[in-house]
Amino acid sequence: MMNRRDFCKKSVLLFGTLAVPLAAFELFDPTSLLAEKNDGKEVRWGFLVDTEKCVGCGFCVKACKIENEVPYNADVSRTWVERYVVTKDGKTHIDSPKAARDGFTTEKIALGEGKFLDIKPDDIAKGFFVPKLCNQCDNPPCVQVCPVGATYQTKDGVVLVDRTWCIGCGYCIMGCPYGVRFFHPVYHVAEKCTFCYHRITKGMKTACVNACPFGARQIGNLKDPDDPVTRTIMTERVNILKEEYGTKPQVFYLGLTKEVR
């Protein structure tokens, strides 16, 4: 039998519990809380390449190498420009001598080992240039494979390498489907495009964007709907590289064709 004291206690407990709103039981997500604190002023860096505008001058590659202290004469580069020449017989010729550091100044296609291929202008169906750089994937396979936590993604979406922590195992170099990573010839650690993190975080453009005379390269904040890069990506017909890998690249291309790999 319940006595009066017990009845009163249990009633208070019951009504007290009912008075607690359901919202009190919702588990809150710290990231959404952080997002609210930032008033939506979040940053996600994205890149836009207009292949129609690129002329293959290679000033971007030169600027990148100097800005980021990648040894100038070493055969490695954080960014490069590829030339695609599609001939009328359906063949595609691709080259990027010295990562196009000195631009494309001859019609001859470099085949490597000092060999060149001459293509007659009449045989060319289409010819164009495609600048390449790190895609700063939303789903970066290079980061997943790092066994020591030396490569990572920042909050604003840039994938960086901690030079003091990298052990040089090279898994990330193998893991990247775009081939943007390499060993730094001086530091002997994994090296990659950083979207010029030291520049973009100071409100500047990347060295390659800064060096491009034709506006073929642009960088912007994808979380800002008023950003010209974001507006182009939202309204124009843009494409990404190797979508089938599910890496969610954040470098978008205007004017890609099926020949581009």
Place this chain on the structure above:
Amino acid sequence: MRNHVWRPLYVVLFIVAVVLLVRKVYVPKDFGIQDRGYMYGFHRLGSEADWKAFPVKYRSTEYCRDCHSDKYNELKQSPHAVIPCEDCHGPAMNHPDDPPTLTIDRSRKLCIRCHARLPYPGSGRANIPGIDPETHNPGAECVLCHYPHDPRREAKK
């Protein structure tokens, strides 16, 4: 239990203790799971600051404008208006303090980056006035005849 069973266990415990101790000393304090979670954000937070502190070398055309407004204005009304100063003059770095003068690239190689004719339909390159470097005054520097800040004018003698 017998001693020969316990002894290896002590060795294992000792090794585990050493590993934990080394980890405590060697792994930086700011190493851990950051904003992007365990899969993508597992790193030393100080590394981000290291990258942010990397020295800037290219300062952009607007930096040059502050002192060289005459050259800036001359360039901006010419067909070469789109070309940033530093593409030919090199990175400004901390100019005028360091370096006091910039090394200008006046070479033919620099000009033909854009002006070597390449017959590629569908590329912006096709719209740029081009020459064949093999036949157009080979060996001569372009700046002997052409004035780079305004290619419509002849070179300053």
